[in-house]
Amino acid sequence: MGRSRISRWTVAIPLIWLLLFLAAPFVMVFLISLSEVRLAMPPYAPFIEWVADSWRWNLDADNYLFIWQDGLYFEAFSYSLKVAAIATLCCLLVGYPMAYAIAQAPERWRSWLLLAIILPFWTSFLLRVYAWIGLLKTDGLINQALLALGVITSPLQLLYTDFAVLIGIVYSYLPFMILPLYANLERHDRLLLEAAADLGASTWTRFWRITLPLSRPGVVAGCLLVFIPAAGEFVIPSLLGRSDQLMIGRVLADEFFANRDWPVAGAVAMILLIVLLLPMVGFQKSIQRQSEDGV
Amino acid sequence: MSLSECVKIESLSKHFAETVAVSDVSLSVGRGEIFCLLGGSGCGKTTLLRMLAGFERPTAGRILIDGMDMADVPPNRRPVNLMFQSYALFPHMSVFQNVAFGLEQERVSRTEIDRRVREMLDAVKLEGLAGRKPQQLSGGQRQRVALARALVKRPKLLLLDEPLGALDKKLREHTQFELVALQRQLGITFVVVTHDQQEAMSLATRIGVMNQGRIVQVGTPDEVYESPATRFVADFIGSVNIFEGHIGNSGEGGLIAHCGALQIPLPSRVAMPDGTRLALALRPEKIRLQRQSDTGAQVGQRGTVEEVGYLGESSHYRVRLDDGTPLRVDVVNHRRDASQRIQRAERVTLTWSADDLIVLTD
Numbered sequence: 001m002g003r004s005r006i007s008r009w010t011v012a013i014p015l016i017w018l019l020l021f022l023a024a025p026f027v028m029v030f031l032i033s034l035s036e037v038r039l040a041m042p043p044y045a046p047f048i049e050w051v052a053d054s055w056r057w058n059l060d061a062d063n064y065l066f067i068w069q070d071g072l073y074f075e076a077f078s079y080s081l082k083v084a085a086i087a088t089l090c091c092l093l094v095g096y097p098m099a100y101a102i103a104q105a106p107e108r109w110r111s112w113l114l115l116a117i118i119l120p121f122w123t124s125f126l127l128r129v130y131a132w133i134g135l136l137k138t139d140g141l142i143n144q145a146l147l148a149l150g151v152i153t154s155p156l157q158l159l160y161t162d163f164a165v166l167i168g169i170v171y172s173y174l175p176f177m178i179l180p181l182y183a184n185l186e187r188h189d190r191l192l193l194e195a196a197a198d199l200g201a202s203t204w205t206r207f208w209r210i211t212l213p214l215s216r217p218g219v220v221a222g223c224l225l226v227f228i229p230a231a232g233e234f235v236i237p238s239l240l241g242r243s244d245q246l247m248i249g250r251v252l253a254d255e256f257f258a259n260r261d262w263p264v265a266g267a268v269a270m271i272l273l274i275v276l277l278l279p280m281v282g283f284q285k286s287i288q289r290q291s292e293d294g295v
Numbered sequence: 296m297s298l299s300e301c302v303k304i305e306s307l308s309k310h311f312a313e314t315v316a317v318s319d320v321s322l323s324v325g326r327g328e329i330f331c332l333l334g335g336s337g338c339g340k341t342t343l344l345r346m347l348a349g350f351e352r353p354t355a356g357r358i359l360i361d362g363m364d365m366a367d368v369p370p371n372r373r374p375v376n377l378m379f380q381s382y383a384l385f386p387h388m389s390v391f392q393n394v395a396f397g398l399e400q401e402r403v404s405r406t407e408i409d410r411r412v413r414e415m416l417d418a419v420k421l422e423g424l425a426g427r428k429p430q431q432l433s434g435g436q437r438q439r440v441a442l443a444r445a446l447v448k449r450p451k452l453l454l455l456d457e458p459l460g461a462l463d464k465k466l467r468e469h470t471q472f473e474l475v476a477l478q479r480q481l482g483i484t485f486v487v488v489t490h491d492q493q494e495a496m497s498l499a500t501r502i503g504v505m506n507q508g509r510i511v512q513v514g515t516p517d518e519v520y521e522s523p524a525t526r527f528v529a530d531f532i533g534s535v536n537i538f539e540g541h542i543g544n545s546g547e548g549g550l551i552a553h554c555g556a557l558q559i560p561l562p563s564r565v566a567m568p569d570g571t572r573l574a575l576a577l578r579p580e581k582i583r584l585q586r587q588s589d590t591g592a593q594v595g596q597r598g599t600v601e602e603v604g605y606l607g608e609s610s611h612y613r614v615r616l617d618d619g620t621p622l623r624v625d626v627v628n629h630r631r632d633a634s635q636r637i638q639r640a641e642r643v644t645l646t647w648s649a650d651d652l653i654v655l656t657d
Contacts, residue, residue: 194350195383197370199448200400209396213387 033266034059043260063267073251073268077275080248083162084231087169088177091226092219094170095177099218100211102178103185114182117175129168129239136164136240164240165247169230176229177222184218185211220283228276248272300362301326301452301484302347307356308508309342316342318508319356324452324501329478329485331495334505335531340488343505344454347486348377361451371400376450380457382441384429390416390440391425397448415447418477435466442474446481455487459494471497492532496520504528525657529576535653536582536622538575542567549649556618557596562649567656576653579625584612587642595646598622603639610636614643 035044035058045058067073102113120128135141136158143155158164188211196206234249241247246254248268255265302324309317317339324330332340345351347358349370358365360374376397385393394415398408416422419439429437438461445453458474459467475498478485489495495502496516503513504527512524523529526537540554542561550561552575559575567573587597601621602613605628612624624645628636637643 189383191379191381191383192385194370195377195379195385196396197350198348198375198377199397199444200371201396202371202400205400210385 029266029269031059032262033063033264033270034061035263036060036062037261037263042262044262063263064271066264067267067271072246073248076246076248076251077271079245080231080233081275083165083169083237083247084227084233087166087173087230088223088227090166090170091174091177092223095174095181095222096219098174099178099181099185102182103188110186114179117178121175125172126235128172129236132164132168132171132240133159136167159240160242162242162245165237168236168240169226169233172236173226173230176225180221180225181215181218184215184221188214217287220286224279224283227279231276232272299326300324301328301360302330302486303359303362304343304347305357305359307343307346307358308354309339309346309351310354315508317346317353320508320510321356322503322510322513324484324486326484327482328500329475329487329498331487331489331499331502332505333489333492333495333502333532335490338505339508340490340505341456344377344456344486344488347452348375348454349373374451375454376445376448376452377454378441378445378456378458380460382429382437382461384437384440384444386429388428389425390421390427390429390432393429393440394444394447397444401448411447415443418446418480419443434461434463435470438462438470442477446477446483449481450483452484452486455485457489457491458487460489460491467494474498496532504531506531521653523576523653523655526574526576526655529653529655534579534623534625536577536579538577538620539573540575541573542569542571544569555620557616557620559652560649561654562652565654571656574655576655577647577651579611579623580627581647581651582622582624583646584614584624584626584637585644585646586637587644595644597642597644600637600639600641600643603637612637614645616645 031047032044035047037043038045047058049056049058098117102110102117105113133140137143138155138157138159140159142158143152146152147155192210192214193206196210201209232249232252233247234253237247237250252265252268252272255261255268259265300323302322304320304322307317307320308315320339320343332343334340342351346353347360347365349365349368353366365373385396388396391412394412395408398411403411413422413425416425419442421436421439421443424432424436429440432440438458442458445455459470462470471494485498487495487498489498499516501513501515502519503510504519505511506527512519512528514522514524519528520532523532529535530537538552538554538557538559540552540557540559543551543553543558549563550565550567552559552561552573554575561575585595596616598614598616600612601615604611604613607628609625609627612626614622614624616622622645626637630636
């Protein structure tokens with residue numbers, strides 16, 4: 001009796017939390033995205049109004065239609081997804097060998113190496129992105145070094161390019177790739193590699209047929225942890241990116257703060273959420289498959 | 296080197312930092328043998344096995360397999376396969392894929408792989424389970440997948456690390472016979488590592504008993520059990536009663552050992568000078584136990600039953616001789632009637648044949 005009441009409450013607490021701070025705001029944003037902008041406080045039309053002796057809903061899909069018809073949003077979306085995808089791939093290519101190396105390192109080293117991965121978090125995110133301006137700008141460290149070495153004769157335009165955004169995102173989100181990969185690789189049974197070697201597999205085959213497939217959940221988790229925030233990233237493209245190429249995070253912020261068009265901002269947010277939810281669903285499916293295999 | 300020799304190990308040693316895991320082991324295993332390395336944990340048997348598989352480099356000595364020196368041959372190029380104690384099955388592959396993995400590393404055609412894997416799965420009675428993942432199998436089935444995976448490449452030598460260790464008792468006895476039958480059928484040489492003397496006795500053509508990194512005795516199961524070379528072997532394999540003493544005044548019929556107050560006649564073949572220190576080992580089942588009232592003549596040692604352990608097919612008796620020496624005696628219960636059996640606190644006479652004494656001088 002008492003036990004079941006307690007266990008009901010332990011389920012209820014996170015449920016209430018999710019209802020209050022996730023579901024309720026979500027419904028609010030969704031409703032705002034269906035309403036229309038007003039010069040008022042808050043700056044959107046009431047959802048339901050008393051008009052000519054009857055209640056009338058003030059909700060429609062006009063904002064979504066507007067976003068669909070205006071090429072700017074579509075371009076910002078596709079550009080964001082492209083940048084996020086490339087950044088995720090770069091993080092994977094850089095992060096996998098690092099995670100692998102840490103997992104292979106002697107046990108007493110591992111915690112120090114992990115600490116080195118997490119260390120940058122002790123400085124403000126904003127500060128670290130600003131630091132890249134100092135490195136990338138025309139008279140920044142990188143250009144100066146290249147000039148001094150005689151590799152180039154005139155400074156390169158590094159800052160305010162797609163390249164700078166990519167560097168910024170890869171640099172900032174790399175730990176989110178490395179940590180889940182490490183957590184996965186560290187658990188691998190070394191005997192499986194010995195068994196593969198015993199059966200005649202070369203070093204490369206052992207990696208390709210054993211380590212890589214078994215690390216798939218780590219790869220997927222790392223990729224999602226990088227891709228999802230990178231796609232909605234606002235700070236890095238604003239500080240390091242081109243001013244003529246908008247990422248969807250920038251668009252969202254501009255709609256919200258500069259235009260004070262909450263309904264359109266809400267619609268952009270909803271679309272972004274749905275687009276980013278799709279890979280999550282795929283991930284859940286793959287995790288389910290894996291757990292059925294017992295991996 | 297003779298043609299029928301599969302493995303030859305020459306003064307092999309392995310040191311890990313300070314500790315000596317394997318020390319100066321020389322051994323040869325004939326083709327088609329099931330050779331068991333038997334010893335307690337930490338005796339170096341697993342290290343020896345891993346050196347044969349190529350996972351550890353010997354500190355000194357060499358290994359020849361089919362006459363070829365294995366010193367610079369990595370594990371993936373040795374004509375040897377290992378069945379791991381934990382089986383080490385690939386969890387992301389089906390039974391079929393696990394077994395096919397080794398063949399895929401050779402340049403064997405798909406149809407050939409398919410044929411050989413099916414054949415092997417038939418041999419270990421897993422035909423219907425080819426599509427399952429290892430997690431969906433029972434312990435016994437996993438063990439057979441591991442066996443099939445190691446055998447499908449037809450290695451010259453198969454190494455088995457505690458092959459039956461993870462199975463329960465009933466399954467183990469059954470699998471033991473299957474393993475021996477399969478080995479005969481395929482003619483592959485087996486080297487088995489085990490700490491379980493029963494497993495070793497029932498599988499092996501020969502046993503190498505290991506202690507502290509050394510091979511202390513090599514022999515058939517019968518030799519190792521009935522004629523252990525050292526006290527360690529006598530004690531490690533089966534149970535044993537040990538009497539310590541020295542050769543006393545020779546009696547009429549042969550030598551007598553004085554062990555405390557006991558005077559024990561020695562087998563007639565023993566010839567040693569007076570005063571030689573020795574230990575006598577006597578297996579508990581070699582002792583005959585009788586009620587004192589049943590024996591008229593004054594032969595044998597007298598004592599009292601202190602403890603009876605009834606196991607069904609046999610009973611273990613703990614008897615204290617009148618001079619205080621404790622002895623273990625095993626008696627087969629060939630009668631159902633409990634009143635026929637000797638009970639606790641009964642006075643008994645113990646007799647044995649002098650030839651059943653094992654004389655140890657180490």
